[in-house]
Amino acid sequence: MENFDYVVIGSGIEGSWTAYQLIRDAKRKASVLLLERFPLPHSRGSSHGQTRIIRHAYPEAFHTALMPQAFSEWKQLEKDTGERLLIPKPLLCVADETWYGGLDNTISRLREEQAKGGNEISFKELSFQDLTREFPQASFSPNHRGCVEYSAGILLADKCLATVQAQFKKLGGTLKDGFVVTSVVPGERVQVKGQYEGKDNIVVTGKLAICPGPWAKKLLEPLLDRKIPLKTLRVSVFYWKIKENGPGMIPASYIDHGAGEFWGIPEVEYKGLIKLCSHSTADEADPDDRDKAFEHPNHQELTNYIKKHFPGLEDTPSIIETCMYTVSPDNVSIIDSVPGDPRIAFACGFSGTGFKKGPCVGLMLKQLLNPEDKQVFDMKPFSLKRF
Incomplete structure (x- = not known):
């Protein structure tokens, strides 16, 4: 068994930014493991492809309010890495x-x-x-x-994803691809069970973030003990x-x-x-x-x-x-904690609008897992309770 302060399931753009936001938290200096079910790079989920639109223009105030922070984070990542990730357009x-x-x-x-x-x-x-x-x-x-x-602009999606993951590893994060999660066992120390290199494997963590993309219902419903309308x-x-x-x-x-x-x-x-x-x-x-x-x-x-x-x-x-x-039914993502267990948070149902918001999703999941910190984002629009 390997032990980590944080484990993040899913290395799409939301999971990768979540892992990056957690590992660069200078106050905690935590150990972070990022798990991916397929060998990287791959085109099985929702984060692959060459381009995504990034914009401030939304009819919903809670979406527009996220975007100055999202733009700032993407531009800072460009500055930190020397990579061109955002084309103004x-x-x-x-x-x-x-x-x-x-x-x-x-x-x-x-x-x-x-x-x-x-x-x-x-x-x-x-x-x-x-x-x-x-x-x-x-x-x-x-x-x-x-x-x-x-x-507004265009994000170079595949390049963006690879860059976030590279920065995560550069700061000491661990990325395991080819790890197929089979179940999550809540507890004082959360167990993530799966298959890795053809063998049963368990990793243990104090806090878990789940960013499962299209596999959300399969992985989350057993934890939530309810159906998710996705x-x-x-x-x-x-x-x-x-x-x-x-x-x-x-x-x-x-x-x-x-x-x-x-x-x-x-x-x-x-x-x-x-x-x-x-x-x-x-x-x-x-x-x-x-x-x-x-x-x-x-x-x-x-x-x-x-x-x-x-x-x-x-x-x-x-x-x-x-x-x-x-x-999701209202085309708004679901970002929340597992009821009764604040050690497990999740994000899903991005409805084709999630890539650009990846930096903020990572910060929101970090906020959910560390409620003692200053609460920067209003989580109510994204709560599972709205359904």
């Missing part, structure tokens, strides 16, 4: 009349954070005429309006070629909050290809069976959308990849 948010309320809330949240001293936040509200003038590559409908956040989705990710003689593509990341929830990332990953997707192109899938023979969901809705709004793109995808989402 504007984010264009648009909506038709079905989501004007959400767009107005997003603009209000940005103004509120600016008023609190968020000088790094820069944005502008756009009418239909503004959209047409500033983004002539797109064909918007007269009922579209939006805002552009100039302070679904695991296999999401298809599409890349579309820019036409050689067309009007090109907007030089910004993109979110359309109307029907279909379309979103896109400009030409960063593959030369001449734009990532443009919809959350509607997903099907429910067991994470252990995600690569069994299957047909990608029909993408006709995306094709029609491109024909209507982005004439600079071919309307047949050049590349299709997959990603796993773990989705």
Whole structure:
């Protein structure tokens, strides 16, 4: 049996940042073990891939409030390592009349954070005429309006994950990949049982953080003695070629909050290809069976959308990849402690919006495991008790 002050289960971006936040706590100088079920690097969970959007623009105040800290942490990681992890890139948010309320809330949240001293936040509200003038590559409908956040960016996801893990190990953390957790036994010293290198293995810890991604229900429900309202989705990710003689593509990341929830990332990953997707192109899938023979969901809705709004793109995808989402009923993550056992905390159900918030999730789990510390974050919006 190995003993640690902290064990973190799951080395996706949330678990890796949690382990990093714990190991760099100079006050405690704790021993920290980070466990991963698959050999690293891998593409089995939700944190793989080349890019993620990072932004302040959310309709919910509790999300927007996290982002100045998240941006600061990512930039500090760049400074500490000399790695380029965040590419500044504007984010264009648009909506038709079905989501004007959400767009107005997003603009209000940005103004509120600016008023609190968020000088790094820069944005502008756009009418239909503004959209047409500033983004002539797109064909918007007269009922579209939006805002552009100039302070947004793109995280280089795979590189980000590898960098956080490298920093964790550099500070003395232990990372074990290929450790398949089979059960967690609460107690004065928590036992994590599993299989490692073909043998039964047990590690013991004073405090445990669980960041299980798509395996949340399987690992957490026995501990919580209740069902968790989560679904695991296999999401298809599409890349579309820019036409050689067309009007090109907007030089910004993109979110359309109307029907279909379309979103896109400009030409960063593959030369001449734009990532443009919809959350509607997903099907429910067991994470252990995600690569069994299957047909990608029909993408006709995306094709029609491109024909209507982005004439600079071919309307047949050049590349299709997959990603796993773990989705809660309200599309907000669950970050909480196991009832009656504050030595075990967990984070799950990020619904496709978790990567950018990884630094803050790590701090929130650290806060839950050390309630005697100053309470920095309001945990109520993320509590399991809301369901």
